[in-house]
Amino acid sequence: MLRDKFFQRRKHKSSVVSPQDGAPIVQPPVNKWLVTATILLASLIAMIDVSIVNVAIPQIQTSLGASIDEIGSIITFYIISTVIVMPLNGYLNALWGRKQFYTAVIILFTVSSLLCGLAWSFPVLVFFRILQGLGGGALVPSAQAILLETFPKEEHGKAMGIFGLVLLLGPTIGPVLGGYLTETVGWRSIFFINVPIGIIAAVMAFLFIVNPPYLNKPQGKFDWPGLIALIIGLSSLQYALEIGQRLNWFESKLIIILLVVGVVAIAYLVRRELVTRFPIIDLSVFGNLTFVSGTLIGALIGFALFGILFILPLFMSQILRYDSFQMGMTLVPGTVAMAAMMPLAGLLADRLDPRIPMGIGIALCSSATWQFSHLTAQSGYWDLVWPQIWRGLGLGLVFVPVSSATLGSISNEKKASASGLYNLIHQLGGSIGIAGLTIMLQRLQAFHLSNLTVSAQQKAAVASSDILQQQATALTYSNLFSYSALIFLVSYLPLLFLRVRRRVS
Incomplete structure (x- = not known):
């Protein structure tokens, strides 16, 4: 009943004015590639900042005198602030206007980056990181909505393929860039580097982003x-x-x-x-079955991407005794494969039913994850790399088509709201995946260690605790990879309910 009242209210809602004091808005023709360049530049600095801080934590801790328990808050509170602002994206776009809001969040991100670099104490740095997260959390959902509105529907796959490269490139180059800047210039430079890029992006946003005529300013009391x-x-x-x-x-x-x-x-x-x-949040988008189905797949992609990237390095460290450099070299091929697949996946999504590349991608990703369950302490470099490559290709085939199909099914006036909710659930899917795998890691390790100990005692075997611990850990990771593959296979269920309107030539 609540849902029926909600949709009825939406249909009869008429007390709206335009973001510019009721004046009619005429959308001028803007070159889509200038808009794309603006979006990519702003999104790149936001995505780089997701991981660039990680490598500078020891230097920040020493410089500002933070404790071990405190230092993690500069990452934790940044993520929290990004998550909070995502579902508000549609409301804020309508309230202030697309151009004004997008330019403002770029300025907020840029100014807060400058203030982070100038921070004189650790609590002050955490506060400025929260402000930076509010800016960064609004940039990505707004960027997706703008790109999908700028490109015609038959090129949505291409748009999401280009955007996906930035989403992947930012966190990948962040640690490398952060490590170089921290060692050569100092930790404050990892924030200062955002300033010139942010200024250019803000100017471009003011020049090239337009206020679409279908965004109406909400009326009434703020919720x-x-x-x-x-x-x-x-x-x-x-x-x-x-x-x-x-x-x-x-x-x-x-x-x-x-x-x-x-x-x-x-x-x-x-x-x-x-x-x-x-x-303040438009939940009516969940009345769209395609959006709900695609969002569920997006959550499972978050699990597959972040969850496996969490446990695979642990396996390499605890079982194979890899150092940081070896782990990085092992993970890079999968990232490269995913990046290479995204533009092709975008073209396939535009020319074929997007469920076809998605179905192939789910199979590739699940089977590659299952291959990880056969890894042992004797596994070599290529035993890790080939599944990574296939997994990267699979994720690339899923990520781009599901983004274009899910958000493309939403009307233009609701795209900003839908994009915010889609990205929020994708983020939560990754966080819940990491949490779930961590809990399973602890429980399974205790279970296998107990079974191996009892078995050794029954056989009167002489086995050191270190050997038993290593065997239990290896069995645990084998289970985690198997379960992860099976969980991602669940993506086929919402895929069945994804409805795609085929373009008539």
């Missing part, structure tokens, strides 16, 4: 209870997912409290947004 519930719910859930491993998950009362508060707040938020007259 403060909804905003408060959003902040409490998402920040509680994301913080629990970020620190859960350190506090042994459900053995910690704090984690349990955070999860309960997060779930209750999100439940209240959903109910309120369905009944309030002026919601």
